Amino acid sequence: MREAPGSVAKTSARYSDSRVADSLDDSLETAGLAPQPAPLKRIAHCSMEELRQRRCIIRWFDEVRDEIAAMLVDGNVILRSSVCPHFGGDFEFRATEAILECKWHGWKFDARTGECRNHTIGTKLRTYQFEIVDGMIFVKCE
C-alpha cells in the first residue's frame, strides 16, 4: 500500500544522517512520492448570505493570528487583513468607495488592491485566499 505524502516526509525526517535522508528523498521524488507542502487549512469566515446583507464582515482568527475582513465589492468577494499597517488599528468599511478606513488615524486602503489611498507607503493590506463551499466562505491558510 502507498503511504500518503505527509507520512513519507515524517519517515525521511527520522534519519539522523542528512546524506541518507537526502538520497532517500531523491529516490522518493523519482518514484513520485516526494514530500509535498502541507495542504492549506480551511477556516470558515462567514456565509455569502450574511456578506450580501452586511457588505463587510470583520473577524479575528486565532488560527492565523490576524483579523480578516471579508468584503463584497462589485459583486466580488475580497478577503484582506484588517490590521492597519501603520500602528495596528482597526478598520471601518466604506462600501460606496470600496475603502477600508482606519479608525485610529484615518489611513484609507483600497479594498480591491489593498493599496493606501491617502499616504504613500511601501506596503499594502495582505490578501487571503478563499473558497466558497455550499454558500460558506472559507479562508485558506497555511
Add this chain to the structure above:
Amino acid sequence: MKIIERVVVKEVAVSASVAEWNFWDFEHGQFVHKGHVEHWVLYEDSTTAVIISTMKVPVLSFLKYSSLHVMVRINERLSRAWNRGLLGVIAASNYQFESIGRDQTRITITYRFYLQGWRILLAPILYRQISQWSDRIWEEDLPLKLRRQRVMRLGFKDFTGLPDSPADRHNDADIPLKLPLPKLKSSPVMRFIK
C-alpha cells in the same frame, strides 16, 4: 490664585510602553476623541513635544478654540504636560506609568488647574468636570491600547504590519517605545512642523 487638583488612577491589561505610546500618539486625537478637531505638532524630539490643538467648545460645539500643550517625558515612566486651554485656563498634568505585572500597568494621572482672577469662579465646575472628562478620554482610548498590545504581542512592526507567516506572529520580548513616534510627512499633524 486657586489651585484645584484631582488624581485619577486606572489599571489596564497592557504593558507600560503601550500605555505611554497612546499618550504620545497625537495623530489619533481628531479621529478618536469627541470634541477634538485638529492637532498640529510645532516641535518634537525624543523627550519633548509642543502641540496646538483645535477643540470644540463644550455644549456650544459649533464654536472652536485653540490650546497649546507642552509635553515632556521626564523618564521612562513619567511624563508631564502643561497646557493653556479654554478661557485661558492653565493646567499641569503628571502621567505615571507603573508596571504592576506582565502586560499590566497602573496609570496615575494628576491634574492641576491654576485659576487666576475671575477664573476662580470656575473651580467647582472644573473640579466636577475633570473626572468626567478624564473618564470619557479613557473609554475612548481603551480599545486602542488593548488592540495595540495584542498586535505588538504578535510581532507587529509599525508601517509594516504583522509578520508574513502566521507561524512568526508572536513576540514575548519587551515592547519598546521610541520618541518621537514615527510619522509620515503627509500626516495631518505634521502640517506646520518646521
